Amino acid sequence: MSGTLDTNELVTALKAAAESTRLRILVLLAASELNVKDLTQILGQSQPRVSRHLKLLAEAGLIERFREGSWVYFHVSDRSEGGRLVRRLLTTVDARDPVLRRDGERADALKRDRESVAQTYFKEHAADWDRIRALYVSDAAVEAAIASALAGPAFKLFVDLGTGTGRMLEMLADRYERGLGFDVNQSMLAYARSNLDRSGLARAEVRHGDIYNLALPDGVADGIVVHQVLHYLSEPAHAIREAVRILAPGGRLLIVDFAPHDVESLRDEHAHERLGFEAEHVSQWLTEAGLNGIDIRTLAPEKSDGRQQLTVTLWLAHKPASVTSAPQPHSLERIGS
Incomplete structure (x- = not known):
């Protein structure tokens, strides 16, 4: 995708985003890069289900994936019109929504745990x-x-x-x-x-x-x-x-x-x-x-x-x-x- 979305691309992108779990995933991936394991912990859903949602979002051009060793991370695309559409759509989302707030709190806790591991290592070494x-x-x-x-x-x-x-x-x-x-x-x-x-x-x-x-x-x-x-x-x-x-x-x-x-x-x-x-x-x-x-x-x-x-x-x-x-x-x- 480049420049603008044609009608079919726009319909595909909107359909991909128009599901509660996938919308939660987009909110999380717009804020940070996460892998499947991270998302299963935050969302409280199975890995196969989360993977299916990620596959659909990627095929619609809304998110990108990149590999680091044996792990694959995802984030909202910064290079596609689909990704830019997602960011525009997310400006209309109520950040006070209790489900999204809970997701954000879990994501923050996950990041704190990771940073704590790193800080413990530094302290010991x-x-x-x-x-x-x-x-x-x-x-x-x-x-x-x-x-x-x-x-x-x-x-x-x-x-x-x-x-x-x-x-x-x-x-x-x-x-x-x-x-x-x-x-x-x-x-x-x-x-x-x-x-x-x-x-x-x-x-x-x-x-x-x-x-x-x-x-x-x-x-x-x-x-x-x-x-x-x-x-x-x-x-x-x-x-x-x-x-x-x-x-x-x-x-x-x-x-x-x-x-x-x-x-x-x-x-x-x-x-x-x-x-x-x-x-x-x-x-x-x-x-x-x-x-x-x-x-x-x-x-x-x-x-x-x-x-x-x-x-x-x-x-x-x-x-x-x-x-x-x-x-x-x-x-x-x-x-x-």
């Missing part, structure tokens, strides 16, 4: 997180690529989202005048603060923060990195939109994460929510968030030492410079308070 990460990818090669991607004049305010051990703030210390790292896990923050203190890096600080709702003004950071974070998140596209919100016109956003892989053990053993990302998928999120000039670089795994390593992808994107009005200046002292 804060001291050896860098060592664990090195089991899967050559840090030296990745850090060299990051340094190259962010070369140029020093950033006035550089933000590291999901800072973890604070490694990015340490490694890129000569690239910014002021650095801020955000993480939701207090154990990781304590470890990061220890690292920064040991390095004597007074220009950087870390603080507790929600990657989906950052306590920073719009357009205040001219450099942002999201390093090996998205695969832990239930809503990576949401995190990207929030990063773009705080990115200044002309600023740069660098995302570093795994390419798609099938190492299922990472879900259970290391709390990975996603088994990597297709380059085009992340690029689409960046474009939809308003960035351009997207440059993609892939670092192939090293196989010479016998370790299992994963391919890493870097996405560097730019926020267009404002041509109508410049953002109001923000005091870095106030931001850091």
